[in-house]
Amino acid sequence: EYVEDGIDWAKVEFEDNQDCLNLFEKKPLGLLSLLDEESTFPNATDLTFANKLKQHLDTNSCFRGERGKAFTVRHYAGEVAYDTSGFLEKNRDLLHMDSIQPSVADSQKLSVAMKFKGQLFQLMQRLESTTPHFIRCIKPNNLQLPAIYGQELVLQQLKCCGVLEVVRISRSGYPTRMTHQKFARRYGFLLLEDVASQDPLSVSVAILHQFNILPEMYQVGYTKLFFRTGQIGNLENTRNRTLHGVLRVQSCFRGHQARRHASERIRGVLALQSFIRAENARQSYSSLSKKHRAATLVQKNLKGWLARRYFIKIRKASVV
Numbered sequence: 001e002y003v004e005d006g007i008d009w010a011k012v013e014f015e016d017n018q019d020c021l022n023l024f025e026k027k028p029l030g031l032l033s034l035l036d037e038e039s040t041f042p043n044a045t046d047l048t049f050a051n052k053l054k055q056h057l058d059t060n061s062c063f064r065g066e067r068g069k070a071f072t073v074r075h076y077a078g079e080v081a082y083d084t085s086g087f088l089e090k091n092r093d094l095l096h097m098d099s100i101q102p103s104v105a106d107s108q109k110l111s112v113a114m115k116f117k118g119q120l121f122q123l124m125q126r127l128e129s130t131t132p133h134f135i136r137c138i139k140p141n142n143l144q145l146p147a148i149y150g151q152e153l154v155l156q157q158l159k160c161c162g163v164l165e166v167v168r169i170s171r172s173g174y175p176t177r178m179t180h181q182k183f184a185r186r187y188g189f190l191l192l193e194d195v196a197s198q199d200p201l202s203v204s205v206a207i208l209h210q211f212n213i214l215p216e217m218y219q220v221g222y223t224k225l226f227f228r229t230g231q232i233g234n235l236e237n238t239r240n241r242t243l244h245g246v247l248r249v250q251s252c253f254r255g256h257q258a259r260r261h262a263s264e265r266i267r268g269v270l271a272l273q274s275f276i277r278a279e280n281a282r283q284s285y286s287s288l289s290k291k292h293r294a295a296t297l298v299q300k301n302l303k304g305w306l307a308r309r310y311f312i313k314i315r316k317a318s319v320v
Contacts, residue, residue: 001177005221009173015165017076020062025117029056032113039091039111050084077160136161174219174226180204183225187235190242211235 002009054065141148184203
């Protein structure tokens with residue numbers, strides 16, 4: 001990947017475990033192959049199997065023959081002593097292939113070692129087709145008690161799990177990689193000047209210069225940016241702080257708009273209520289005015305009638 005993107009890099013030295021893998025898997029003289037071969041011989045014993053291992057694997061740097069049925073394998077985490085007692089018997093626990101593939105003849109059988117190797121190969125294929133993330137569980141002490149930290153025990157576990165080696169390799173290379181398009185899209189808004197019209201590569205370089213990222217901490221490839229450990233974390237912190245500030249401003253602006261709209265709605269409601277109350281008052285006044293005019297008219301007519309009747313009465317009395 002470094003070569004394809006045209007960046008300068010130095011080969012990172014790491015402990016190669018290929019000899020140990022060859023010890024187990026190499027054909028036809030790997031440990032598993034020899035175990036299957038020896039399991040087919042009726043007169044083979046655990047001792048003859050141990051002698052065959054010592055004969056064929058003694059040149060491997062990860063193998064050391066011991067007395068009798070014992071041998072030692074130097075794994076990555078350290079040396080492990082084995083004893084061949086029971087190896088052949090357990091490996092002869094045969095499994096018919098027709099239990100896995102019905103089309104295969106019954107005469108073909110699968111040993112325990114071959115079955116295990118096949119399952120391991122399938123697991124590796126599945127892992128390589130995905131992006132797994134592993135969590136290393138470290139035991140703080142052998143007493144299984146809380147609040148006790150055994151420094152030597154923890155350090156030994158970190159070494160055996162390869163965590164320290166992974167950290168060293170990671171710090172020596174460029175573990176964080178990001179395409180120019182993704183980098184510009186994610187951090188472009190942090191630039192002080194408008195870069196909307198620039199290409200992603202120019203935007204990426206401008207971001208690196210603005211935040212004073214040291215040249216030895218990154219390399220610019222044809223399609224990607226390569227960063228040393230911890231460099232993206234600084235940009236992420238700045239991005240998160242800026243986004244937090246932007247969100248605060250947006251929140252305040254939206255709050256201001258909401259309050260303004262609410263105030264306008266309240267003023268509208270109050271105006272509508274005032275108009276309705278005024279209209280009700282006008283209608284009430286109009287009704288009362290009509291009633292008053294009607295009452296006045298009735299009173300006027302009644303008074304006129306009473307006056308006329310009194311006048312007639314007086315006139316009659318005067319004539320008599």
